[in-house]
Amino acid sequence: MSFIRTGLRELGLKVRRQRTRMALRHVKRQLQRSEIYLGREGTAQAASFPEVRNEIVALKKLEQEQKEVAMRITQIEVAVKQIEAERTENARGQDEAISKLETEKKPILQRRDDAKNAATICERELASVESRLQANDLADRELLKQLSALQAQAPPPADLDTRIAALAGKRARLPQERAEIVRAREGSAEACRQATQKLATAEEELSAAERNITRVRERFEATDRALAEKVRTQQDALRDARAQHQTVEERKNPAYLNIGRHLATRGIAPPNAPHLLHDVLRHRQSVQRHNDHREQLSVLSAQIDKQELRxxxxxxxSILVLLAIVLPLVFHSPPKREWLPRETDAILSLNAERFDRDDLPKKWRNEDFWLQTWPGLIGAASQIPRLRIPGDAARVTRALTTVENSPPREFLLLEARGNVSTVVRTIAEDKQFERRTISGLPVWQQSDFSIARVGPKTLAVGMPDGVDELVRVRLGLEADLQITGEFFDRYQALDPETTLRLISRDPPGLTRAFHPIFPRELLDSAQLLGLGVSLQTPAKARLLLRLPSENAASDLAKNIHDDPQRWLRIEQSDLPLFASPPEINRQHADLEIRFIIPENSARLLLQRIAKTDMPPPATAAN
Known part of the structure; x- marks a missing residue:
């Protein structure tokens, strides 16, 4: 394994070389800046050295160019200030001109208002005269009508002549009044005409004044826009000039750099900044130190055996390739697996921790009923040595096949609360158990009982053929049951809250796995059935059913609501499964029924599952 140490050492050297390389780049930048500062401050001292004469000449040219650019910047700034002053003067002139025109406009506006008021008065008087003239004509017509009516009376009234004379006298006065009204109308009309002419003249004068104000304002605004455009142009030129000035300053850096390096090599410091020489020398030492360290690392790396490194x-x-293959398989594996055979039709899951804590199991713990029922519930798990159930177990899962015309099979998995190494070691040391392997996984067998470790905390126990199949499923040699789908997801959600769970995808087949629990007609109508029971006080249950169609689900929900005693009872017994009316929820073709189980019914339910109930059937004694 020396090649591993060699590889790790080379990786460490690579990391150190990279860090040294990064640090070297940093100190080189610092050295360059310090040399530039030294050259900028020590230009006067370097003028006597012929080695940097070219740099001095280049600096003078660049400084001359920089002066020209600075002069242009100054000129542009002065021009900008002048234009801004012109804009200010233009704005002041605009305000003065507009104020003067507004002052001249005020008397014109007053005359227009007076003429408008006069025209309004004249129109009102003319309308009054017209109404008087119409009233005169109306009065004449009314008198004529009265006169005609008086003359038409038969027999004529006694005072006919007197009344006719009175009406005639009134009519005789009307023409004179009408003539006066007509003369008044002519006078009013003439006055209205003159007032209208004055109003039109005033309106024209006011319009001319407003047009003059608009023209003056537009002239000043046009001047301001032109000046603003000039300001923008000058500002662009100023920005370009400053950028050029900065560019020229940066072009001086190479000359300053060479001058600074020459001064540092000769050990000459500018009188006004002697610390700059010290900075350059310090940075040079740092650069040299990093270079030496990099060379040392390169020598160490060159001494490594290349064959071991390969x-x-x-x-x-190879490890990376394997990880690239294995990790996708790990992360894409289904998260919900019980590692049970595919032919599983029903699953009974017992939460051992809840059986250890719930109220009713604690109450029943010392009763004969419980001493008989508990071993029947956990099945072959009761034969595991050195393992107390429920004290040391977390869950017992029993999977059953309920296919018709074939003997039922059972697969049992036990999940412990801790590591099962002690149990496995005890079994391995027991001479009564015979050890064999399936694809490298050990299985211990004693007559018709086998046990195998299929997980860190999981044991497969039961009949030899069942344990062998569980081992092959766990190793991937046979297909497993993948619990997926909305209905199974809802069933899995019961686990944290329930003590016992039962699910079947062949509800009528439950009678072949357990003693009768539900009415036969309920089992025949369902495609999937799930039951979750919590044994606290009071005991609660959730019954999940999937029906063939939504109509069937609706009909069954109605039937259970109308007659729960018929549908929610323990088969072959008078004991109901509910203590109060059940709560029924329907979602498409799924039914969820919640109810409280009486204690006697809970007892009998567990006995039916454990197959320990005694005839005759129980009676309704809740």
Missing amino acids: KFYFVIA
């Missing part, structure tokens, strides 16, 4: 790389590559 072996190490080959092993690492």
Whole structure:
């Protein structure tokens, strides 16, 4: 295994070389900056050295160019200030001109308002005169109508002449009044015409004043826009000039760098900044130290045996390839597996921890009924040596086949709370057990009882053929039962809350695995059946059913609601499964029924599952 040490050593050297390389780049940058600073401050001292004469000449040219650029920057800044001053003056002139025009506009606006008021008054007076003229005409027509009516009366009234004379007198006054009204109307019309002319003149003057204000404002705004455009142009030029100034400054760095290196080599420091020479020398020492360290690492790496290094790389590559193959298989494996054979039709899962804690098992623990029922519930798991159930067990899972016309088979898995190494060691040391292997996995057999370890905390126990098949399923030699689908997911969700779980994909076949539990007609109507029971006080249960169709589910839900005594009872018994009306929920073709189980019914239910119930059938004694 020396090649592994060699490979790890080479990896360590690679890491150290990379870190040294990064540190070397950093200190080189620091050295370059310090040499540039030294050259910038020590240009005057370097003028007497012919070795850097070219750099001095280049610096003078660049400084001259920089001065020209700086002068151009100054000119542009002055131009920008002048343009800004012009914009300010333009804005002030605009305010003054607009204020003057607004002042001139005020009397025109006042005259327009006066003319408008006068025209309104004239129109109102003319309308009044017109109404008086219409009233005069109406009065004349009314008097004429009265006169005609008076003359048409038969026999004529006694005072006919007097009344006719009165009406005629009134009519005689109307023409004179009408003439006066007509003259008044003509005067009002003339006054209205003159007022309208004055209003039109005032409106024209006001419109001219407003147009003048708009024209002046537009002229000043156009001037401001032109000045703003000039400012933007100058600012762009200023930005370019500053960028050029910075570029020229950066072009001076190579000359400063050469001057600084020459001064540092000769040990000459500028009088105004002697610390710069010390910085350059310190950074040079740091660079030299890192270079030496890198060379040492290279020498150590060159001394490594290349053959062993190739072996190490080959092993690492092989491991990576294997991981690339294995990890996808691990992460894509179904998360919910019981490692049971595919032909499993029913599963009975006992939560041993809940059996150890729940109220009813504690109450029954010392009764003869429980001493007979518990071994029947856990089956062959009771024969495992050095393992107390439920004290040392977490779960007991029994899988059964219920195919018609074939003997039922049972597969039992026990999951312990801790490691089962002690149990396995005890069995291995027991001479009564015969050891054999299936594809490398040991199986111990004693007459008609076998046991095998199929997981860190899991044991397969039972008949030899059943244990052998569980081992082959666990090794992947035979297909396993994958619990998937919405109905099974809901069943798995019962596990944290329930003490006992029972599920079957062949409900009528449950009668071949256990003593009768549910009514036959309920089993015949369901395609899947799941039962979860919690043995706290009171005992609670959830019954899950999948029906062939939604209509069948709806009908069954209605029947159970109307007659729960018929559907929710223990077969061949008068004991009901519910103590209060059940709660029924339907989702498509699935039914979920919740109910509280009476204690006597819970006893009989466990006895039927354990096949320890005694005839005659129990009576309703809840």
